[in-house]
Amino acid sequence: MNQRVTVGLIGLGTVGSSVVQVLTQQRTLLQERCGIDFQVKRIAVRDRHKPRSIRVDPQLLTTEVQEVLTDPEIDLVVELMGGTEPARSYLLKAIEGGKHIVTANKALLAEHGEEIFTAAARHQVDIGCEASVGGGIPIIRAIKEGFVANRFLSIFGIVNGTCNYILSRMTAEGGDFATVLQEAMDKGYAEPDPTLDIEGIDSAHKIAILASLAFGVQIPFHRVYTEGISRIDQADIRYAQEFGYKIKLLAIAKEIEGQVEVRVHPTMVPSTHLLYSVEGVYNAITVVGDQVGENSFIGKGAGGPATASAVIGDIVEIGRNITQGSVLRVPHRSYLPQHVRASAMRNIEDIVSEYYLRFSALDKPGVLSKISGILGANDISIASVIQKGRREGGAVPVVMMTHHAQERNVRRALQAIDQLDVITAPTVLIRVENFTR
């Protein structure tokens, strides 16, 4: 005999439609796997009469979100509208009403997670947020449960399919950023306003959530260093290849000596690491635990069915809690609330990384000596150099890979170098990750 869990939805876009469709299509499967009949009772939408890609009983639709938030029969509210407001107010209202929450809203959790989780703890409701990071990849479950015996050293990931698609295309086929972005928009791989994706903000939301859960700390979102891909030049993609690297938009979080660094930026990844081979709309996330070592997860990072898989994974998780009379079985933030620390965030100037530097220099004797002199004086040692093409009297690229150096020193050195009269354009800096520390 199946028990019933009643679900209300907010939002019926791509993911919402897939959730409704999969809950219907897999109803028998879910009953066989957990003995629960999940019933969608109400769906809040902006427009009841908009044509939909799925068949849905019009009686379920309402434009009054309160009918979802306050219906006493609804056990669980699934929020799939996105954005911080009014999603934040809606979820706080649902939580106050004692409803469990499943959400795919990374912006909300990254920017207002503290408030949401505190309210959920006060009102003793569960929150599932697997779909907020990495589409269908069960990474949050792994961090909170499978790897519970580990202290995490670092997390690296390709968590934005739009950027990965654009960089993959630019690498495989050439073309400048603007052209490839336009193609991606035409094909529906990029949003009509792609800013959140291409400027790295979406990736920053996701890594802030992962870092917070893995390290058991609060991550003030404005402290996440964020740099997008819009300034990536074909020249740098080609030089990367000569050194055996690809440029990926990487989200990186590390805990080093009690300090947490969280950053998103274009990164050169070596051909020896599996992130190198992750192309197109795939996401990949690598976690390093002190016991388990390096573990990687690869899957589709977006799309209706993959994201619905994660959403329903959470719905089932909470459904099992409800039918077992259990709640807050796994702490919201992976640590018990009293053990979630305010984080000591490391500034971007304090990080240590390897760097790719491309100088635009006049082709004159002594230029390399001047550049390397300033680098040396700033404690930056050079791992390799490519100097190409002689253009008598004109500008030529001088490309270097450095050993590990502190970002503060690199910035200071570049400031000095860019003021040299033999330098004709601002130096390009791209961080390199060889996954050695």
Next chain:
Amino acid sequence: MNQRVTVGLIGLGTVGSSVVQVLTQQRTLLQERCGIDFQVKRIAVRDRHKPRSIRVDPQLLTTEVQEVLTDPEIDLVVELMGGTEPARSYLLKAIEGGKHIVTANKALLAEHGEEIFTAAARHQVDIGCEASVGGGIPIIRAIKEGFVANRFLSIFGIVNGTCNYILSRMTAEGGDFATVLQEAMDKGYAEPDPTLDIEGIDSAHKIAILASLAFGVQIPFHRVYTEGISRIDQADIRYAQEFGYKIKLLAIAKEIEGQVEVRVHPTMVPSTHLLYSVEGVYNAITVVGDQVGENSFIGKGAGGPATASAVIGDIVEIGRNITQGSVLRVPHRSYLPQHVRASAMRNIEDIVSEYYLRFSALDKPGVLSKISGILGANDISIASVIQKGRREGGAVPVVMMTHHAQERNVRRALQAIDQLDVITAPTVLIRVENFTR
């Protein structure tokens, strides 16, 4: 205030020692993450006085396994002795006593899972077995929970680090199987008796467990087709490379039209698939779900700390159940017992695959025509051919890749071909997996 969960261990080898060590080292972490103090009360060992790699209170050690199985204070028995007997009897005894079980014993679960899980359902105890497959990779949790909304189409994996290490070395550095195996044994990467690993039996145990959980079926272990790596020849590794493939020992499970095929054999994997790049002691498992698509997991497949990470993940899972007063929250076999089906197993002769075939033929006119004639008559079409080296009157290799064909037809064709008087040695058959169906 922490609650206490009391643990008894059977076995204190590599993994057992790591479990004790990590439980001690991460005691604070575990309390912060789940509010439970896990206390190891008793450890059954063969020899109390054997020197150990870890410090352990000698009072905890006993040679009387009954002291673990019947101690009323022990909530949870962790079995890390391996092998089917007496592990089977011990676990049944513990289950009858109402103790929850965590085990890394793949042989036991693959060969006697039915009996163990049935007993556990009758006595209402939980069983954690994450560590039985893929070391620290949280794959079982993903199949049972994260991907609960999916029907699985297939699972592929490299799940034996010893074989992967040997094949990686043979590919990278040459050398025949026997030599590389000896090196692996000298370095401790292979057991003194490596049969279970190199003959594919260990991989077969693991894929039987995964297939059973993913498809919700019973897998009679003797029906798993198993072929090891001991007959892999350098020649085939080289030809694989020419076609753009590597040879990996792959464990494969598919559900096709209600039939389940489960098999382990050397397999050619294309350079375009990420399993191609998984080297050495790493394991990789790819699952394909009808909603989530292809998801891959990569990590260390063995070793004390990685395996302990999985064991403790299960200990914590059950600890959470105990402290929440919840049991059988997630069904043992991922489906409720009444929905676990007897499987319709597909015979190896009925599978459809692409094939690599290496014929040893006399270098005479008309040989290729004879071979391809017999293949054609058996409904096998050729995708490409390499014919190398002319040795006047001697034997030369003729190497072919086929399109999809039924194994029965291929076997029948090879039987006929190997009887030709122009064929000088039995034909080598290696299955090819392009992950297209």
